[in-house]
Amino acid sequence: MKLILKSILLVLVLVISQTSLAKLIKQNLVIENGKVNLSGQREVNFALTVNGGIPAPTLEFTEGDEAEITVINKTNEEVSIHWHGMLVPNNMDGVSNLTTPPILPGGVYVFKFPIRQSGTYWYHSHTGLQEQRGVFGAIVIHPKLEKYQVDHDMVVMLNDWTDENPEEVLKNLKKDGDFYQHKKDTVRSVFGALGTGHFNTYFESLKTRMGGMDLSDVGYDAFLINGKKDQQLVLAHSGQKVRLRIINAGASSYFYVNLGKQKFTVISADGQSVNPVQTQELLLGMAETYDVIFNVQEQKNYELRATAQDISGTASAWIGAGEKESAPDKAPLGLYEMNHTEHSPHDMSAMEMDDMAGMDISEMEDMVPQLEILSYQNLRAIAPTEFSGSAPRLEMKLELDGDMSRYTWFINEKTISEDKYIDINKGDVIRFVIVNKTMMHHPMHLHGHFFRLLNGQGNFSPLKHTVDVGPYQTQTIEFLADEPGVWMLHCHNLYHMHSGMAKVVRYRSFEIPHEIMPAENHDAHDHDAHAIDSWFNYGVIDAFSNAGQLYLRTSNTRNQVDARISSRYDDNWNGEGEILGRRWLDKYWNIFVGGEAFNFESRGVVGTTYILPLFVESSVFFDSRGKFRLDLAQRLQWTSHLYSDWDVTARDSQGTEWGANLMYGFNWSWALGAKLTNNSGGVGFTGRF
Numbered sequence: 001m002k003l004i005l006k007s008i009l010l011v012l013v014l015v016i017s018q019t020s021l022a023k024l025i026k027q028n029l030v031i032e033n034g035k036v037n038l039s040g041q042r043e044v045n046f047a048l049t050v051n052g053g054i055p056a057p058t059l060e061f062t063e064g065d066e067a068e069i070t071v072i073n074k075t076n077e078e079v080s081i082h083w084h085g086m087l088v089p090n091n092m093d094g095v096s097n098l099t100t101p102p103i104l105p106g107g108v109y110v111f112k113f114p115i116r117q118s119g120t121y122w123y124h125s126h127t128g129l130q131e132q133r134g135v136f137g138a139i140v141i142h143p144k145l146e147k148y149q150v151d152h153d154m155v156v157m158l159n160d161w162t163d164e165n166p167e168e169v170l171k172n173l174k175k176d177g178d179f180y181q182h183k184k185d186t187v188r189s190v191f192g193a194l195g196t197g198h199f200n201t202y203f204e205s206l207k208t209r210m211g212g213m214d215l216s217d218v219g220y221d222a223f224l225i226n227g228k229k230d231q232q233l234v235l236a237h238s239g240q241k242v243r244l245r246i247i248n249a250g251a252s253s254y255f256y257v258n259l260g261k262q263k264f265t266v267i268s269a270d271g272q273s274v275n276p277v278q279t280q281e282l283l284l285g286m287a288e289t290y291d292v293i294f295n296v297q298e299q300k301n302y303e304l305r306a307t308a309q310d311i312s313g314t315a316s317a318w319i320g321a322g323e324k325e326s327a328p329d330k331a332p333l334g335l336y337e338m339n340h341t342e343h344s345p346h347d348m349s350a351m352e353m354d355d356m357a358g359m360d361i362s363e364m365e366d367m368v369p370q371l372e373i374l375s376y377q378n379l380r381a382i383a384p385t386e387f388s389g390s391a392p393r394l395e396m397k398l399e400l401d402g403d404m405s406r407y408t409w410f411i412n413e414k415t416i417s418e419d420k421y422i423d424i425n426k427g428d429v430i431r432f433v434i435v436n437k438t439m440m441h442h443p444m445h446l447h448g449h450f451f452r453l454l455n456g457q458g459n460f461s462p463l464k465h466t467v468d469v470g471p472y473q474t475q476t477i478e479f480l481a482d483e484p485g486v487w488m489l490h491c492h493n494l495y496h497m498h499s500g501m502a503k504v505v506r507y508r509s510f511e512i513p514h515e516i517m518p519a520e521n522h523d524a525h526d527h528d529a530h531a532i533d534s535w536f537n538y539g540v541i542d543a544f545s546n547a548g549q550l551y552l553r554t555s556n557t558r559n560q561v562d563a564r565i566s567s568r569y570d571d572n573w574n575g576e577g578e579i580l581g582r583r584w585l586d587k588y589w590n591i592f593v594g595g596e597a598f599n600f601e602s603r604g605v606v607g608t609t610y611i612l613p614l615f616v617e618s619s620v621f622f623d624s625r626g627k628f629r630l631d632l633a634q635r636l637q638w639t640s641h642l643y644s645d646w647d648v649t650a651r652d653s654q655g656t657e658w659g660a661n662l663m664y665g666f667n668w669s670w671a672l673g674a675k676l677t678n679n680s681g682g683v684g685f686t687g688r689f
């Protein structure tokens with residue numbers, strides 16, 4: 001009897017203490033237009049600050065708290081805040097026009113949700129390209145009982161920064177997916193490949209039309225840790241433990257993170273605890289987070305260095321005190337060595353998977369593996385994560401693909417504007433097999449859930465909210481559908497997402513609340529991905545002493561209008577022009593209809609263009625007089641600056657015309673050189689805009 005009373009009393013005490021611990025944590029976030037100079041090179045006026053700074057303030061909670069966050073929009077555009085990795089009610093997810101109303105200029109929105117989890121997360125705008133302009137901050141949630149006692153607990157927030165307005169960056173990528181290769185001096189070429197002994201790889205990439213491996217599309221001006229290129233993060237002394245909550249808030253950069261050759265222990269991934277693993281380095285995709293513990297063993301000041309995956313820049317933060325211990329530079333990347341057979345640390349190696357699977361926790365802790373770089377197969381949950389066997393399963397393949405020439409990105413060959421929903425049933429276990437058919441990494445993020453990453457750890461597969469799918473790799477994830485709502489599933493490369501690589505996972509039983517519906521009806525395919533079906537422009541002007549041309553293009557996801565007038569000297573000056581409306585059927589193939597003027601006659605044309613292996617553009621025209629025309633054109637990049645364009649036009653009503661040039665490109669926009677045609681030669685320039 002006494003024992004029972006005692007137990008009841010204990011339960012009461014526990015219940016009361018728990019209730020009193022459930023604190024309401026209030027925070028205001030004021031978003032404003034700001035002028036900042038984060039690169040140290042230029043002050044820019046497109047920045048968005050939160051409470052006056054970049055990054056936004058760190059929000060700190062304890063599991064069980066209630067969050068009340070008031071977002072105040074003092075800008076002249078609509079804004080949003082998404083709580084990345086947080087298990088929130090669907091209407092608190094912060095995706096404008098999908099889950100939450102947009103916060104209009106001068107508007108205020110109060111987010112209220114219970115804190116159901118612990119770990120390291122973050123928040124960011126889910127509107128336009130605002131995340132790249134500064135709207136991102138960390139979320140730190142302490143568990144009720146902290147397992148790891150440390151002397152210092154620090155957020156390490158990584159991001160990429162461009163002094164160019166991100167809207168301009170997207171416009172440039174839409175002109176040419178390789179736009180920033182010039183700025184970064186990573187243009188691949190025939191002689192570049194020959195000189196490094198990789199001609200076969202290069203030729204193969206042209207033959208298969210894969211192009212080279214691109215680790216990053218954008219040429220950034222700075223990489224930052226907590227908003228700075230270099231800083232003393234914390235003064236720590238020998239014998240102290242430092243917990244680092246590393247968050248990749250980059251818009252389109254993967255980061256390597258290391259402390260030189262120092263080892264550190266990974267204790268959680270994407271906020272979820274994993275069996276401790278020792279490593280010297282991490283590779284973080286956008287939106288991924290890792291918590292690590294670093295034991296300061298000597299009285300030194302260690303450099304924590306984040307290096308962009310394409311080795312185009314670094315950021316540093318110093319930990320410790322005393323003599324500085326710098327992290328070594330990473331070797332520059334061979335432009336041609338990379339192909340899809342090369343492994344990224346996130347790829348599965350069957351052998352390693354076998355080694356790790358079936359090991360129990362105590363064995364793991366005994367032999368905390370020591371790694372040079374952490375890979376996914378080293379992540380093991382601390383408790384079983386498998387779902388009950390009775391839950392129905394739905395398996396779906398998601399193919400990631402893209403078209404670099406028009407910078408459009410697809411899931412299962414469609415952009416989100418073309419095919420938006422994946423419908424699921426509550427209670428099902430949903431398995432996505434994500435197959436990457438591109439030469440880029442895609443960090444795929446699912447809102448509102450943790451998924452199991454099937455990494456060979458069986459019942460102990462780790463829980464994540466974002467998974468890196470490397471070039472030509474496949475990753476399989478599964479989750480229990482127990483959070484009714486509509487949830488984004490998208491690539492966390494901001495420019496990929498805004499060029500189509502996104503979907504919405506929709507619970508069949510879920511009804512979109514009334515306050516969202518108007519937006520849903522008004523703008524059915526716009527949602528988060530504002531730019532997807534916008535039109536983008538591109539133009540070329542050629543001015544040679546023997547030929548001239550003006551080409552203008554405007555295009556959106558599938559449609560394109562081309563206008564071209566040209567003139568060349570063959571015995572005398574003649575002119576021609578055409579205007580064509582095109583429809584892209586897949587990334588290599590379009591059909592067109594339009595008109596052409598030739599020899600002072602105009603006629604209607606229909607036809608088709610196909611991109612052949614080696615990126616030879618071939619077009620067949622049939623005109624309203626029953627005549628036939630064949631065009632072939634190709635660019636050959638000899639060195640990073642020297643290139644040739646050649647083209648052939650064959651008409652059955654006339655002979656064959658050809659032209660070829662040899663140009664020296666100063667940058668993406670301008671080139672000088674010489675041009676040959678059937679029977680003339682000349683010099684001049686080319687401008688692209």
Ligand SMILES: [Cu+2]
Nearest residue numbers: 442491493496
């Ligand atoms: Cu992507």
